[in-house]
Amino acid sequence: MNGTEAATVPCAQMAEIARDLFAQGGRMQMVYAWHPEPEVTELLYFASPPEGGRFLLWRCRPEGNPPSLARIWPSLGWYEREIMDLFGLAFANHPEPNRLVLSEDIPPPFNGSAPARASRMADIPRPLPAIEAPEVQTLPFGPVRADVLESAEFTFFYIGEQIIHYHPHLFFKHRGMEARFAGLTPRLGTVWAERVSGVGSVAHALAYCQAIEAASSCQVPRRARALRVLLAELERVYNHLHYLGHLANTTTLKVGEAQGKLLEERAKQINARLTGSRFLRGLLAPGGLRCDLAPGGWLSPALEELRAETARYVDLLERSDSHLDRLITTGVLLRRVALDQGATGPVQRASGIDRDLRRDHPYAAYADLPLVVPVRSEGDAYARSAIRAAEIDAAIAMMQRVLLLLEDGPVRADCTPAPGAEGLGWAESPRGTLFYAVHVGADGRLARVKIKSPSYSNWRVFPFTVHETNMMDYAINEASFGLTIAGCAR
Amino acid sequence: MALWTFFGLTEGKATTPWPRRGEADGQADVLGMPRFAPEHCQEGCAVCAEICPTGAIAPRTEAPGGIAVDYGRCVVCQLCTEACPTGALSPSHDWAFGVRRREDLVWLETPAPEAEPAAGQRAFRRSLHIRHVDAGSCNGCESELQALNNPFYNLHRLGIFFTPSPRFADLLLVTGPVTHAMLGPLRATWEAMAEPRWVMAVGTCAVSGGIAGGGYACGNGLDGVLPVDLYLPGCPPNPAAIIAALLTFQGRLPQRVLGGRHAE
Ligand code: SF4
Numbered sequence: 007m008n009g010t011e012a013a014t015v016p017c018a019q020m021a022e023i024a025r026d027l028f029a030q031g032g033r034m035q036m037v038y039a040w041h042p043e044p045e046v047t048e049l050l051y052f053a054s055p056p057e058g059g060r061f062l063l064w065r066c067r068p069e070g071n072p073p074s075l076a077r078i079w080p081s082l083g084w085y086e087r088e089i090m091d092l093f094g095l096a097f098a099n100h101p102e103p104n105r106l107v108l109s110e111d112i113p114p115p116f117n118g119s120a121p122a123r124a125s126r127m128a129d130i131p132r133p134l135p136a137i138e139a140p141e142v143q144t145l146p147f148g149p150v151r152a153d154v155l156e157s158a159e160f161t162f163f164y165i166g167e168q169i170i171h172y173h174p175h176l177f178f179k180h181r182g183m184e185a186r187f188a189g190l191t192p193r194l195g196t197v198w199a200e201r202v203s204g205v206g207s208v209a210h211a212l213a214y215c216q217a218i219e220a221a222s223s224c225q226v227p228r229r230a231r232a233l234r235v236l237l238a239e240l241e242r243v244y245n246h247l248h249y250l251g252h253l254a255n256t257t258t259l260k261v262g263e264a265q266g267k268l269l270e271e272r273a274k275q276i277n278a279r280l281t282g283s284r285f286l287r288g289l290l291a292p293g294g295l296r297c298d299l300a301p302g303g304w305l306s307p308a309l310e311e312l313r314a315e316t317a318r319y320v321d322l323l324e325r326s327d328s329h330l331d332r333l334i335t336t337g338v339l340l341r342r343v344a345l346d347q348g349a350t351g352p353v354q355r356a357s358g359i360d361r362d363l364r365r366d367h368p369y370a371a372y373a374d375l376p377l378v379v380p381v382r383s384e385g386d387a388y389a390r391s392a393i394r395a396a397e398i399d400a401a402i403a404m405m406q407r408v409l410l411l412l413e414d415g416p417v418r419a420d421c422t423p424a425p426g427a428e429g430l431g432w433a434e435s436p437r438g439t440l441f442y443a444v445h446v447g448a449d450g451r452l453a454r455v456k457i458k459s460p461s462y463s464n465w466r467v468f469p470f471t472v473h474e475t476n477m478m479d480y481a482i483n484e485a486s487f488g489l490t491i492a493g494c495a496r
Numbered sequence: 497m498a499l500w501t502f503f504g505l506t507e508g509k510a511t512t513p514w515p516r517r518g519e520a521d522g523q524a525d526v527l528g529m530p531r532f533a534p535e536h537c538q539e540g541c542a543v544c545a546e547i548c549p550t551g552a553i554a555p556r557t558e559a560p561g562g563i564a565v566d567y568g569r570c571v572v573c574q575l576c577t578e579a580c581p582t583g584a585l586s587p588s589h590d591w592a593f594g595v596r597r598r599e600d601l602v603w604l605e606t607p608a609p610e611a612e613p614a615a616g617q618r619a620f621r622r623s624l625h626i627r628h629v630d631a632g633s634c635n636g637c638e639s640e641l642q643a644l645n646n647p648f649y650n651l652h653r654l655g656i657f658f659t660p661s662p663r664f665a666d667l668l669l670v671t672g673p674v675t676h677a678m679l680g681p682l683r684a685t686w687e688a689m690a691e692p693r694w695v696m697a698v699g700t701c702a703v704s705g706g707i708a709g710g711g712y713a714c715g716n717g718l719d720g721v722l723p724v725d726l727y728l729p730g731c732p733p734n735p736a737a738i739i740a741a742l743l744t745f746q747g748r749l750p751q752r753v754l755g756g757r758h759a760e
């Protein structure tokens with residue numbers, strides 16, 4: 007696959023490969039399945055290499071049940087369960103072989119010939135612990151929650167204020183988006199990518215387009231690459247501002263909430279003024295941009311004003327003890343857990359893991375730009391919020407640089423992948439690493455698109471910071487992770 | 497906290513006087529549904545229908561221009577406006593697409609007159625309580641619904657409130673194409689509401705399924721699931737479009753779109 011260092015291996019060898027990768031300090035990112043030919047299933051394992059360089063890919067065609075790697079790489083557990091649901095392919099010795107993304111017993115959607123539930127040893131969708139102590143109470147909450155929120159169901163086992171165990175069920179919103187790409191032209195696929203996670207429209211479209219571009223081995227013109235950075239950073243800014251406001255809501259700092267949300271609104275209005283879309287949709291295309299953007303003279307001062315107001319706002323948050331007291335030491339994510347469970351984005355950077363795709367695997371025009379990657383070590387809600395605040399400032403500084411250096415030129419190259427081509431694309435979304443892998447069919451249309459979203463990773467991690475904590479801190483902790491459910495459930 | 501007093505003051509000033517006064521709806525540059533002018537269509541041309549990702553535009557020989565346009569399916573991707581060689585489909589700022597009848601989203605040569613709000617809906621002129629259910633959105637629609645309570649739009653000033661309890665809600669506001677897994681919880685929420693109760697479909701997903709409808713996990717929006725009293729397509733509809741639709745529901749603003757045409 008273009009964009010990777012690929013090897014074809016027997017599935018039985020994957021356990022050894024996974025252990026070696028762990029020992030060398032690489033990181034498994036995802037595994038997914040597809041049908042290269044009818045009746046043939048192939049597994050693709052992606053990893054970040056220990057040192058920089060290209061992403062690693064192992065492909066294998068299982069005969070019988072492939073070994074589960076979830077005991078070596080816990081973060082792969084969900085990916086394997088999803089394959090069991092969607093392809094009816096069982097992994098041997100999976101530690102929690104329960105249904106994950108499907109809500110009912112239907113035949114595996116990607117493999118109509120397999121019977122429903124053929125693949126699983128157990129078929130309860132929610133692996134809840136059996137707790138018999140009478141003092142432990144159970145509180146199921148959702149999927150319709152209070153206020154305007156995405157649907158998900160959370161189960162709390164608790165005594166008094168103390169949460170003993172916590173289990174989120176996140177796939178009520180599973181729309182089967184990956185399957186919806188099949189049969190689309192590569193150009194049209196962008197419309198779907200923009201609607202996997204609305205507040206990540208740019209990151210999703212960008213990773214998708216870059217995957218198509220990798221499959222086509224084409225070069226995106228310089229101006230388009232620079233403008234892509236502008237769009238991606240605008241997305242980061244409005245997301246992080248929303249996050250700060252929402253976090254203030256959970257600590258009941260009302261004015262702080264209002265101000266964060268007002269700044270988010272300003273940022274969205276800037277998006278609309280520049281592009282016609284508050285979510286920056288409808289701009290990206292394989293090969294560059296759908297049309298040129300003319301950032302007028304107004305943009306730079308507008309961004310500078312937003313930056314100054316944000317700095318003042320963050321400064322006030324930093325001096326609000328009632329707010330800080332609720333964040334500091336809340337929801338601590340240990341570095342070890344962050345690594346094992348696959349935390350990503352600001353969440354991992356708040357737990358001392360210094361990774362950012364923009365720097366480590368540069369795309370668009372990031373290699374030419376001064377990039378600040380804030381990292382902290384506390385791993386608590388405060389650290390996560392401080393990382394995001396610092397990223398707003400860095401993003402605006404970077405956009406100013408883009409505007410300063412922007413050159414005239416074309417914004418689109420022809421990028422038509424050949425039949426059978428494959429490509430991997432990625433982006434550091436506001437929430438972390440996002441991958442798109444695309445397989446083009448013999449007819450030139452999309453045959454399989456796999457999406458690895460950052461919220462899928464961080465939702466997997468989040469419960470580890472909830473078990474054995476206090477009910478009162480729950481909402482703050484959840485807000486501090488900055489998760490989406492649409493991105494996770496797809 | 498004295499620290500925040502200054503922000504408290506600016507917050508008051510941040511609220512737009514729209515829709516009571518002025519034009520400052522915050523959407524000056526937001527692109528809306530493509531405007532359709534069939535008199536510009538060329539004989540036998542249907543490039544828009546070929547590119548349209550959701551079938552909002554479909555070839556129909558007997559229709560004006562040879563195509564049928566259903567804004568209830570439009571995801572505002574603007575691909576048709578880029579493809580159209582004559583400007584028969586052109587970019588616009590028409591986004592106030594909240595309608596009482598689904599048919600009003602379909603482009604018609606001669607639109608039918610506006611449907612009157614049902615008598616019960618007028619009762620909410622003074623205050624309206626909404627229960628929101630996300631039935632499988634991409635979260636774009638939620639992002640705009642959440643924006644309604646930011647200081648700029650400040651929905652409360654119009655006497656409209658979101659409530660956690662379906663029992664106290666007059667209006668069920670639904671986003672998303674209705675995934676199979678959300679069908680049950682959605683129905684249960686509706687059933688928990690006291691009558692009279694009303695339903696609003698927000699976003700193209702809820703109106704018709706949008707990009708997500710169909711497939712192994714999703715329905716095609718609210719039609720056939722719940723009785724819908726107000727349809728608002730858009731992907732997502734912007735906060736001002738949502739406010740305008742809510743006021744239309746209450747009979748406080750006239751419906752802007754009839755027969756797929758947006759009044760000036
Ligand atoms: S803007 Fe609407 S009508 Fe035009 S191509 Fe996109 S979805 Fe179809």
Ligand code: SF4
Binds near residue numbers: 706731
């Ligand atoms: S209508 Fe558009 S923005 Fe709203 S949920 Fe559907 S895809 Fe997302």
